[in-house]
Amino acid sequence: MDDALVRAGRALRLVLLTVLAALFLIPFYLLVRNGLATEREITAPGWTFFPHRAHWANVRELFADPDVPMAHALLNSTLIAVATTLGTLLLASLAGYGLARIPCRHANAVFYAVLGTLMVPAAVTFVPSFVLVSSLGWISTLRGLIVPTLFSAFACFVFRQYFLGFPRELEDAAQVDGLGYWRTYWRVVVPNSRPVFAAVGTIVFIGAWNAFLWPLVIGQSRDAWTVQVALSTFTTAQVVNIHELFTAAAVSIVPLLVVFLLLQRYIVAGVERSGIDD
Amino acid sequence: MTAVTTATTAARNRRKGNHRKRNHTLWFWIFVGPFAAGLALFTYVPLGWSVYLSFFDAHNTVTPSDFTGLDNYAAMLADPAFRSSLATFALFTAFIVPATYALSLALALAVNRLRFAQAFFRSVFFLPAACSYVVAALVWKLSLFNGVRFGLANTVLGWFGAEPVAWLAGTDPPWYWLVLVTVRLWLQTGFYMVLFLAGLQRIPPRLYEAAALDGARPGWQTFRHITFPALRATSVAVVLLLVIGAFQAFDEFYNLLSDARGYPPYARPPLVYLYYTALGQGQNLGLGSAGAVILALVIAVVTVAQARLTGLGRKEE
Numbered sequence: 001m002d003d004a005l006v007r008a009g010r011a012l013r014l015v016l017l018t019v020l021a022a023l024f025l026i027p028f029y030l031l032v033r034n035g036l037a038t039e040r041e042i043t044a045p046g047w048t049f050f051p052h053r054a055h056w057a058n059v060r061e062l063f064a065d066p067d068v069p070m071a072h073a074l075l076n077s078t079l080i081a082v083a084t085t086l087g088t089l090l091l092a093s094l095a096g097y098g099l100a101r102i103p104c105r106h107a108n109a110v111f112y113a114v115l116g117t118l119m120v121p122a123a124v125t126f127v128p129s130f131v132l133v134s135s136l137g138w139i140s141t142l143r144g145l146i147v148p149t150l151f152s153a154f155a156c157f158v159f160r161q162y163f164l165g166f167p168r169e170l171e172d173a174a175q176v177d178g179l180g181y182w183r184t185y186w187r188v189v190v191p192n193s194r195p196v197f198a199a200v201g202t203i204v205f206i207g208a209w210n211a212f213l214w215p216l217v218i219g220q221s222r223d224a225w226t227v228q229v230a231l232s233t234f235t236t237a238q239v240v241n242i243h244e245l246f247t248a249a250a251v252s253i254v255p256l257l258v259v260f261l262l263l264q265r266y267i268v269a270g271v272e273r274s275g276i277d278d
Numbered sequence: 279m280t281a282v283t284t285a286t287t288a289a290r291n292r293r294k295g296n297h298r299k300r301n302h303t304l305w306f307w308i309f310v311g312p313f314a315a316g317l318a319l320f321t322y323v324p325l326g327w328s329v330y331l332s333f334f335d336a337h338n339t340v341t342p343s344d345f346t347g348l349d350n351y352a353a354m355l356a357d358p359a360f361r362s363s364l365a366t367f368a369l370f371t372a373f374i375v376p377a378t379y380a381l382s383l384a385l386a387l388a389v390n391r392l393r394f395a396q397a398f399f400r401s402v403f404f405l406p407a408a409c410s411y412v413v414a415a416l417v418w419k420l421s422l423f424n425g426v427r428f429g430l431a432n433t434v435l436g437w438f439g440a441e442p443v444a445w446l447a448g449t450d451p452p453w454y455w456l457v458l459v460t461v462r463l464w465l466q467t468g469f470y471m472v473l474f475l476a477g478l479q480r481i482p483p484r485l486y487e488a489a490a491l492d493g494a495r496p497g498w499q500t501f502r503h504i505t506f507p508a509l510r511a512t513s514v515a516v517v518l519l520l521v522i523g524a525f526q527a528f529d530e531f532y533n534l535l536s537d538a539r540g541y542p543p544y545a546r547p548p549l550v551y552l553y554y555t556a557l558g559q560g561q562n563l564g565l566g567s568a569g570a571v572i573l574a575l576v577i578a579v580v581t582v583a584q585a586r587l588t589g590l591g592r593k594e595e
Contacts, residue, residue, distance in 0.1 A: 017385075021403070024402055027409070042428065045428065094310070095309060095313035098309030110310055113322075125570070128327055129324045130557065132327065135340045135341075147316075181308075213529065213549070232412045232415075242420055260408035271469065271472050
């Protein structure tokens with residue numbers, strides 16, 4: 001009796017989870033369905049589950065449309081996301097290692113200064129940061145879109161926490177071999193820390209690819225549009241065909257979903273490692 | 279003689295020590311310096327500058343000369359639009375924080391107990407975290423909650439014989455709240471589920487064994503007396519992150535509600551208001567800076583109050 005109840009409960013849970021999972025996948029389904037449909041199929045009365053024939057021509061049409069600078073926006077987004085990821089990894093990991101391992105009188109003060117910015121929502125600083133970047137003359141430049149975002153307190157914090165737990169014996173052995181901090185870091189610490197670099201790197205990459213407010217404020221001219229700004233402009237102005245818009249959105253998200261699924265293990269580890277609840 | 283030798287050795291060691299210490303300090307700054315300098319330049323300098331600008335009349339300029347004292351603050355606080363943006367934030371928080379908290383915790387509990395397909399379900403619920411708010415808003419606005427007949431929600435309503443609803447176009451009833459809240463709920467729930475899953479896996483099994491010995495029944499009793507208290511630290515962190523996230527909401531509001539005519543006069547969260555004030559026509563940077571300072575204070579007060587209320591940083595019992 002009890003046993004049957006437990007089994008029924010388990011089955012119910014599985015059914016509920018399956019229904020919820022299906023609901024969670026609906027937006028992705030809509031992206032693919034509308035992205036591969038013709039305008040007429042999307043706006044037809046009555047729901048068609050999937051376009052009669054997948055219209056791969058939509059993708060070609062999208063990149064051929066001179067009014068929609070999608071290829072250029074994709075290029076900008078790629079450059080920005082790659083540069084931001086590499087730059088953040090380099091700067092934040094060096095700083096995290098220094099804070100965790102190199103004794104210095106100012107280490108605590110610097111650490112608290114980093115922690116302090118973690119508590120300031122980035123969005124509160126967008127007006128002052130805009131002021132700074134505009135006085136540097138960096139509006140509508142890739143520099144303006146990349147450089148101010150390179151100093152991630154979150155990444156620095158994760159690296160510091162990780163390096164605090166790094167096995168000291170490995171570093172000691174390197175120092176016995178006469179390596180200083182610099183060479184110990186590059187030859188021993190970095191090669192043995194690939195998972196944390198992968199975790200932070202993936203999170204930063206996704207964040208940079210999906211960022212909107214900063215690129216909207218800084219990337220004002222068409223040449224400096226990222227994918228998100230381009231999509232947003234066409235969504236809010238509604239001057240582009242619906243199917244083309246959905247094709248563009250699907251193109252913008254597919255590479256990211258692949259990265260996400262492949263590196264999910266690292267992302268989960270990174271989220272857990274951020275140690276916000278310790 | 280021996281004493282002298284010892285003294286010189288000590289002095290030499292001290293010199294060596296000083297040298298080593300300088301060496302450490304030098305290396306510390308080689309490692310930390312570039313990051314610290316960037317952080318100072320791109321976070322602390324703008325913050326300071328913003329406070330400075332907030333006391334000036336700064337239209338279209340970042341080097342103003344017209345000192346106006348607290349006028350910007352007074353103007354900002356007297357502006358009904360600014361106050362209504364704070365009300366919008368409060369209302370949005372009241373919807374999204376409990377909804378996300380409950381759903382992500384429930385999903386974590388359910389997924390954690392699965393015997394198989396655990397990785398599959400976790401991936402499905404986590405996948406939306408890879409999507410941008412821009413793309414999600416696009417799907418919500420133009421397909422899922424499209425106000426015309428071919429939108430998915432209206433199609434489903436049509437199956438039950440209901441009339442199509444203008445989800446985003448009308449304010450009576452304010453259906454746009456449903457659209458706004460579901461976008462964020464869909465996008466962020468999986469992330470918090472992962473946090474809860476990590477929390478669940480840290481609960482030592484012996485707690486459950488002890489509870490079972492004491493006669494606690496699996497299910498609600500165990501959840502109330504063991505699981506939920508053990509997740510306290512995670513819960514506090516999740517609520518804090520959710521509130522800060524809701525406070526920063528911009529992307530979905532902007533993309534769902536603004537159109538070729540601009541942004542409607544309702545449902546403006548603080549950042550949308552600030553965006554149009556500081557960067558819209560006139561570029562009133564003094565006023566915008568005052569707004570940023572006020573918002574920074576608001577979020578600081580909210581954070582501290584919440585930390586007090588929930589005892590953030592207190593050790594787990």
